[in-house]
Amino acid sequence: MNGQNTQALQATPAAPAAAPPAVVRPPWWTSGRAISAASVVIFLAVWQWVTSAGYVEPIFLASPTAILDVAYDQFFVSREIYPHILVSLTEAFVGFVLAIVAGVLLGLVMGRFDRLRAVFEPFVMALYATPSVALLPLFILWLGIGLWSKVLIVFLGGVFAILVNTMAGVRGANPKLIETAQAFTASEAEVFAYIILPSAMPFIVAGIRLAIGRVLISVFVAELYASNQGVGFVVTQAAASYATALMLMGILLFTLAGVALSQALTLIEDLFFGRFREH
Template sequence: MTRATTTASRRKQVPERATARSHVKRLPIWAQSVLLLVAVLAVWQFVSGRLVDPFYLPAPSEIVTSLWLSAVDGSLWANLWTTLQETMIGFCIGATAALVAGVIFGRSPRVAAVLDPFLVALNATPRVALAPLFVVWFGIGLLSKVILVITMVFFIVFYNTFQGVRSVDATYIRVATVMGASQRQIFRTVILPAATPLIVLGLKLSIPFALIGAVIGEFIASSAGLGFQIKLASNTYDTAGTMAGIFVLMAVAVLIDLALNRLARRILFWQPESAERTTSSTM
């Protein structure tokens, strides 16, 4: 009787576990991400001050308090606006130049072969090492950070665009030529659609680097920006304020990525759903 009862209870537990797992799977992805975030923050809140000195690991509540104070006095919004300006201006200029150069080089193999060693050498140069020079050349204002962002963005978008243009099947181009299409029509209807997924990928990959470039420039020399705010807090051993600035940067990067995901879905509406998911996961 005991064995039969135990077996029956185990059989009941198996469907219950399966039901619980199915409920979790039915939750939207964003809900699962929120639950994971809440769990991590709860553990963090418990550990700080009990197992770890809050000087080294401030509790999330202290970080939120620091964020609130900087938001109330207006310093958070002013610094955030400065960093966003540097990031978006540099991103737009760098991405546009990279798109043009990538298309030109992709359509001109000889030009690409001649300039390839120079591009490799420039790309191998650490942009962080150039940041102090940019400050010396262009000052501590907006311009030096914008130029640093441009150098961070350019090569990522350029190489993705170049590879996208070069990867177009030559058969499609020959068929379009036989049908009487001009070079402009071939580019618009054959090359550009085929290269778009890689171009979008390059744009998405370059956004975090654009943000990093702006913050690095602010670390080197600046009077405003999130990098300036983080550096100021770390210099005064304000770990809560330092982590508050870092979390703002993370939130900005996530929001920009979500916006680009929505834009990518609209641009790549013609792709099959499976291919679109693969591109999103790769990004």
């Protein structure tokens, strides 16, 4: 730029700062939340209309209000559903907690120690690839149709997703951060606690999230296959007696459980692990 231009630029009086244009808030009904809510309401309305107008036989699809009626009866009048919910929750809870504990611990160890990984990896990969519910007949042979065969199935259904993700998280820990800690005289235990575990945290949470779906599938299939209690059993029984509304209510309980677990995990993640997300 030559001198003349510079001068010309300097000579131009600065334009007064323009007032910011009024920021218009978009109307509330265009927000994502509102649209999602509307979408659900319209879906339910169409469902109700299709079923109550007689386009679909009630045996094939119960209306939302019929499902609500059944739910009201089950929860507040006959109160028959509670023992089943308790059984299903126990199976899911015990199996899931065991899966988290074992999956995280084994994943941490296998991720850090190559030789241990070599020992266990063939079995982990084989079992991860096997649909765990296929092992149910075997487990019923071993443990009967009570709680523990279901716990085992739930455990196997969830543990490998957690284990494999944890292992990936450990192995993905930035070697430069490990070296940095070592340069500040960190011991192997300190490297593990301060670098590897926090680095693996997002992967562990992702593994647990993946396991939620598998755990619910395992509970359901196990109860469907052989049991005399549980929400899965209720669904099977209802289907066998063409009680479609009750069957759908049972399925919705699984849906609610899945959504609730997933939301709880998101909450825990936000509260405690937000910082450990990938940056």
